[in-house]
Every structure is written in structure tokens, then in C-alpha cells.
Amino acid sequence: MITISDFNIDVAEKDALAGISIAEMVIKDGLCAYGTSLAKGRRVTCHSHSAGEEWYIILSGEGQIWTADTDNNQTVNKQVNTIKKGSTFCIYPGTAHQLIALTDLEFIFLCPTTHITSDRTFFDDLIN
Numbered sequence: 696m697i698t699i700s701d702f703n704i705d706v707a708e709k710d711a712l713a714g715i716s717i718a719e720m721v722i723k724d725g726l727c728a729y730g731t732s733l734a735k736g737r738r739v740t741c742h743s744h745s746a747g748e749e750w751y752i753i754l755s756g757e758g759q760i761w762t763a764d765t766d767n768n769q770t771v772n773k774q775v776n777t778i779k780k781g782s783t784f785c786i787y788p789g790t791a792h793q794l795i796a797l798t799d800l801e802f803i804f805l806c807p808t809t810h811i812t813s814d815r816t817f818f819d820d821l822i823n
Contacts (some may be wrong), residue, residue, distance in 0.1 A: 698723070702803065704752065714740040717811065719770070728739045729811070730803050733758070733796035738746045741770070741793035741818040749786040749806040756800035760784065761821035767813065768773045770818050797806050 700720040707716035707730070714737075720728040735741070735755075742763050751760075757779045763770035770791045778784065778794075786792045794800070805816070 696752050702776070704730060704732050704801070707731060712740060712817065713742065713813065714738065717723060722808065725807065726805055727808050728803055728805050730801070732799065732801045733794065734750055735796050735798050735800075736820060738795040738820070739765045739793055741795065742815050743791045743818070744786075744788055744806070744810050745816070746809040746814060748787050748788070749751070749779075749792075749804055749810055751758050751782075752803045752805075753780055753782040754801040754803065755780050756796060756798045757799070758794055758796045758800045759822075761793045761795070762786065763818075763821055765791050765816070765818075767790075768816070768818075770821060780783050781819055782813075791818050791821060795822050 707718040709716045718730040763773040
């Protein structure tokens with residue numbers, strides 16, 4: 696009927712490929728919720744997914760989300776957007792994305808489990 700989970704970074708497991716630690720919050724078929732934090736100056740490894748959207752909800756802090764289209768395993772049309780507490784945004788399939796924390800940053804992201812396990816293509820940094 697309902698599943699409730701609290702944000703608890705203390706139970707996060709390191710994802711060396713993505714460069715962050717991820718706390719499972721709600722895991723179910725289709726869409727899952729994960730929590731993580733980035734210390735000021737830290738970044739997520741640039742990557743994309745071939746299927747499924749990835750939604751972000753910024754709980755605290757400020758940062759930037761860098762995005763680019765992907766074409767033949769290359770990134771093109773790079774752009775950057777500032778994010779802060781309360782920001783919500785969606786990354787679409789095939790979009791390379793990379794977050795950087797301008798201050799300590801906490802956020803929740805929602806996506807299929809495959810985004811954590813198998814559906815990931817990594818790229819060089821988008822961040823200048």
C-alpha cells in the first residue's frame with residue numbers, strides 16, 4: 696500500500712565507477728529511489744543511460760548539472776545548469792550527465808535499477 700524511506704547516507708555503498716556512494720531507499724520494479732551526497736568540489740563521473748529517465752531532487756546545497764547529447768560514443772552540445780535546494784530535474788535516455796557540488800550537496804535520484812547495474816556508458820568529464 697505504501698513504502699516510506701528516510702534519507703540516510705550512513706548506509707550508502709560505494710559505486711567506484713560513478714564516483715559516489717549510493718544509499719538504496721526504495722527498490723521496486725520500474726522505478727527506484729536512491730540517496731547520495733557530494734562534498735564541495737566532488738563530482739559524479741560523466742555517464743549516460745540508453746533507456747529510462749532519471750529524476751533528481753536536490754535536498755540541500757548548490758551545484759551544477761552538466762549535460763550533453765551523445766553521438767557515436769562522443770558528447771556534443773554541452774550545457775550547464777545551476778541547481779540548488781528544491782531543484783528537481785529529469786535526465787532523458789541518451790543524455791550524458793555529470794553533477795558537481797559547489798557546496799556540500801545532498802540529493803535523491805529516481806531511476807530504473809539498471810542505471811546502477813548495467814545500463815551505463817561512461818565519458819570524459821564534461822566539466823571544464
